[in-house]
Amino acid sequence: MATASSISAASAALTGLRRTRARAARRRAIALIVLVALTAALFVIDLAYGRKFYALDDVARVVMGQDVPGATFIIGELRLPRVIVGTLCGLAFGMAGVCFQQMLRNTMASPDIIGITSGANLAAVVGIILLKWSGLPLSALAMAGGLITALVTSGLSWKGTIAPSRLILMGIGLSAALNAATSWVLIRGDQWDIQAASRWLTGSLASSDWTDVPQLAAILIVTAVPLMLLVGQIDVLRLGDPMARSLGVRTNAVQTAVIVLAVLLLSSATAASGPIAFVAFLSGPIASWAAGPSKPPLAASGLVGASIVLLSDIVAQHIPPTQLPVGVVTSVIGGPVLIILLIRLSRKQTLI
Known part of the structure; x- marks a missing residue:
């Protein structure tokens, strides 16, 4: 009887586990469907809405390559590249942000907070003001700045492995130094270069054009696919390095790969649009709330990031x-959210 009851209890527990996993899978699927629909709706609204509102059928015809008098130039040449770049940047910011937050097991471990964005900013300002660069060379310089900053921060926090608390503290300190260096470079520029650099530092889609789309889309695909394959191992890293190693995860290799791929995502988006504040920081927590506490919500975070950027662009x-x-709009949204989160974390004494 004892054996039979044990088997029955184990069977009931297994059934309950399967139901829990099924509910979690349904929640993730529903969240993704809703986020895809939301992103698509905002994409269309951003295309159609402006000084002149275009009917949805005109928007669809232009997107499909048809010539619509009065709409082809406005939608196809002015609005469409801006909206595509905004969508791709939002995807990149969202996925990069959640990778750092999940890997380092801390909501505060956003690239905005730990200095990586500041490194890309400094490199871009140097390119704009001192080197007079633009286009692809400037993008490459911004990506190099973000990657070098990530490597320096990781090296300073290294203790046989990447220590999350040390990395966050080192990143905050390095971010302050890089921001000071950026300000120093800015005051050395002439009026026109300072205006261009300041507009870029604010985060703007105003200068987006078709030349930004291919390189941004290529980097997004090249980096997002490996990150998707590493989602399971990133999830295990949340258990801590000793536990992850006992489960067969090569922690140092996985952390290095995630850092490099996420920094390339972040830096490419920053190079295209400037540092659109708080998108990387907000996307992960919102996606986790929507998709549930399961594996890192990489796709959901990217869609949340795209939705934030598109909605902010419309506003x-x-x-x-x-x-x-x-x-400016994302800063207005993200600033209060950051304060609320800091208050909640300080009350729980889990800031670091």
């Missing part, structure tokens, strides 16, 4: 009396 263009850079 920035049409709500204020004058058009604003999209980064």
